[in-house]
Amino acid sequence: MRSTISWRSWKRCSRAPGRTTSKFSRSPSKVWSFCEENAKCDVFFACVVLAVHPDDPDALNCKVVALINSDSFGDALAAIDSAGSVVDLKFEKAYCLYRLGRFAEVLQILQGVENSPGVLQLKAQTLFKTGDLNACVETYETIHREFSIESSEVKSNAIAAYVSGGRSREAFERMRSMQVNPKTLFELAYNVACVLIDQGELSQAEEHLLLARRLGQEMLLEDEYSEDEIEDELAPVTAQLAYVLQLQGRATEATESCLAILNRDLKEKDLPTLAVVSNNLAAIRKNKDASDSLRKLEVVLKKDADGKRLQFPEALGQKMSINQKEALVYNYFLLLLSTNKLNQARELIPSLVEEYSGSSMPVVLKACLSLKEGKIDLAEEVLGEYAEKNSESTVEPLLLCAQARTTAGHYLEAADVLRKATDIRHMPAIVATAVDLKERGGDVQGAQTILLESVKWWEDSMEETRDEIVELLLHEAAKLKLKTKDFAGAAELYERLAKSSSSKAVGLEAITGLVSCFAETDVAKGETFEKQLPDVKVVDASKLEESSVVPGGSKTIQANVEEKPAEEKKRKRKRKPRYPKGYDPENPGPPPDPERWMPMRERSYYRPKKKDKRTAQLRGSQGAISRDTSSSSAVAAGAAGAAAGSNGPSTSKPAETRGGGKNKKKGRR
Incomplete structure (x- = not known):
């Protein structure tokens, strides 16, 4: 049943733009005049001041900011709550909640804070984390429109929001308006590469990623990082380069890059990059090495105590987008099916339906499980109910539903399901599949309607390739009408194709089709179109029969080629033969053996030597007597004794035993 899930390409996830490594990330633009190295000292002195003056606003502000700089966000939040209304620390509280992953509370607090570049940027980043990418993009547009900030960090995060929101075309326009120069900052080069990946410009994306890698190396070398530390810090760029190689079809190189990253042990340093690389490696391998891919994903995906719910580590859940999480869960589920762990997959379904209620992923995975178990009717029922409830459903459930109905032999229903996928229903591959399903179901008229x-x-679209696709579809529609002997309809389509096509080859195909159509209905009109076809060279059959074909080739050589006169032919020079030394050609002697080149055993006159029969009786080690010899000698001795017994009494002497006591050698005293 492996083929039941092979229709769905394994989900790959690009490394999230904007958020790279901890060394390159930037906090919201709130400038504090305290050094992180002295944060603990600042907390100590602030506490000393507050012990004397509990309501000192500067001391409270100093303590909160110092706790934030030392990454003690829980303690900073407790200090803010204990301060009460002495000092306005709403922004600092929202930032602490943001770092703790309590995004809903962040948005609620920021509603009562006056807009400023720092507040809007924190709001935009929070919306990015919650997956509300359109609102995130609007917030960055507000920052650019109202405050005209020239910060490279803000530009980088704005580009990341556009890319993650599927608005990469707008990102190009925004980059021009913001005058983005990717050579100035690591994050900008990285995020511009993400835009190019989304646009399919993979070669340029690879160049920008290499630029980002070079800029990152220069920054880290200035900070005196070692080579291993630099490789760890730039692991996200390496992961994105592997993703580009994967998209380019260079699977071997992509696999090697992914394995090199996984061998660096980034579990404690950069868990999001480790998760992305593990997921992409599973997408490259698919069903190959499924057990190893499953083990690598289990490093970043954990189950609860009951084994019925997947959990993301805290360091991973806060930094990955919703789409990336869905891709991880999706591929993990497929790996469970590939390794035949159906019970584990079945136990995860209820929790997935609960956690991803707004997504089609749980429905698709449930249908995949049913197909794996051979329950085609159940999969068809599940997907059909979802398609009815969600008229604007995504493509994945509809494609899987069409596959299930095709497997069950319901071709017409499968074609109808494909027509519901409004986003892709007119794509050439989908049209060809739907037409084939209609023909299988016997609805030829429906197939013609689809075409x-x-x-x-x-014809009404504005795509660049529309002319080529229109010609292709017209040609297929005419062929289908010609196949059903609708000559008038086929002739009409071929005429449209001949008039609209600018290609000479397509025009000739259309005229040929017209000749075929009018040959059945209007011969005279067919002859007029036949005159538009290029002349065909007439081959004389008699000359063709006289020609001979060159062995191993397709060219022919005429047999009746005029031979040149004998005097014109070049005469070959006769050379005197050279004989071996001492050889007399007049008295050559007996002819040489014609079988001299053959092994001796294969020659006709070979006779093997006869073996001596006496040697066959001598067996065993040197001096031993065979049983056959002793028995024959015993028989001979018995016969002789019998002969002697007839003349007188026989005396018998007992046999002496070997190794008697008298002959035993004495040892040294």
């Missing part, structure tokens, strides 16, 4: 609807849609 003509797609022709009209592409």
